[in-house]
Amino acid sequence: MEAREISKTVIARLPRYFRYLSELKDKGTERISSKDLSKLMNVTASQIRQDLNNFGGFGQQGYGYNVDYLHGEIGKLLGLDKPHNLIICGAGSLGTALAGNPDFINAGFRIKAMFDIDPVKIGKFLHGIEVHSNSELEDFIKENDIDIAIVAVPVNAANDLKDKLIDHGIRAIWNFSNTDLDVPDDVAVENVHLLDSLMKLSCVKVQHLDA
């Protein structure tokens, strides 16, 4: 089997396709052409066809794409055909907010536990999820088939935590602390960097100068 090199740019667009296809599916739309989807999503039809072709021919000439089928295939590409078990490290307000986000659960992401160092928080339930002591981290990860770890701890604790998580077998980290986490090649990290995102907004004037 041929090993195609699929660019990160393309992969980064898949969740957005998935989102629009979910909406179409909910609306009962059975088929859609790249042209119509492109209007909806505000991209070129060419890009959609090019993107989808990276993964094989999901469409049919003269017909377009079957919404249900395409939704399923992109879901598979995104790893959404199987549920994922997550833990949240850091039971602060951000960690707690993430624990309560219903979107994640609907997409098959199951938050199994939270972890914190604060004895006051340990043992409590937040949005129905128990807060454990960090000392239980290793055993919990191994016994509960944990896929993904969310890092929602203060920036100065993030790097040590990351090392421990990797050591305990975690291969996917969702990082909300305001620092870049360096990881080995076989570990995936998504750095969310909320502050960076906010700064892009306050930067508006620069963007508008050259309009």
Add this chain to the structure above:
Amino acid sequence: MEAREISKTVIARLPRYFRYLSELKDKGTERISSKDLSKLMNVTASQIRQDLNNFGGFGQQGYGYNVDYLHGEIGKLLGLDKPHNLIICGAGSLGTALAGNPDFINAGFRIKAMFDIDPVKIGKFLHGIEVHSNSELEDFIKENDIDIAIVAVPVNAANDLKDKLIDHGIRAIWNFSNTDLDVPDDVAVENVHLLDSLMKLSCVKVQHLDA
């Protein structure tokens, strides 16, 4: 004066430069070369020089860049030389978590109020910030020189809210609801899309197939 077209790609990298420069500044580092910074940030020195040159010559040949000066200049580009007044729409757990994030305050983003439709929440203080009724939205925005609005409401309420915000004069929206908000050209939106980001993590296998 020449109106240079600066690409979004470059602007998107500014907050990261700013972050690393803040760290260097805190450490007391006075000067840095593009080469050393490139090692630190894990990018090419060429990219750093190319990026910075979009905005004029911040460095000095044979010397490098003065950390303090460069930090200040990038800060200006990002609009951080002046404080910004924000409101949070939606006093759910995500809105509340954002209200309590100390990073934002340190960077000069002042959260002036929260808004919600739930009468139980109205009048309460969350992280020291008062929750107002939506009916006060227009007056509050106009009287408090609000710059940026955070949208942290359920997805089905997001679009109506966006229209109101724009109507009331808001020109920058930080959107956390899981939908794309379409806005006129003179309004800036940053769509955060947490679920999209999480999906990129569960997609890991695809990326690793072609390694």
Add this chain to the structure above:
DNA sequence: TATAAGTTGTCAAAGATTTAACAATGTGTT
């Protein structure tokens, strides 16, 4: 003061991404 070493700003080449174009193929209608 002369020289060697270091570093930027900038140009051009290489690489990646996006867009346009169209042949091939399927659908729907008469």
Add this chain to the structure above:
DNA sequence: AACACATTGTTAAATCTTTGACAACTTATA
């Protein structure tokens, strides 16, 4: 069944982004 229409998959061109190379200049040293 034949024809007009719609739409993909795919190729090639255009555009954008990144990288490499080096002249011009600064600093430090002898």
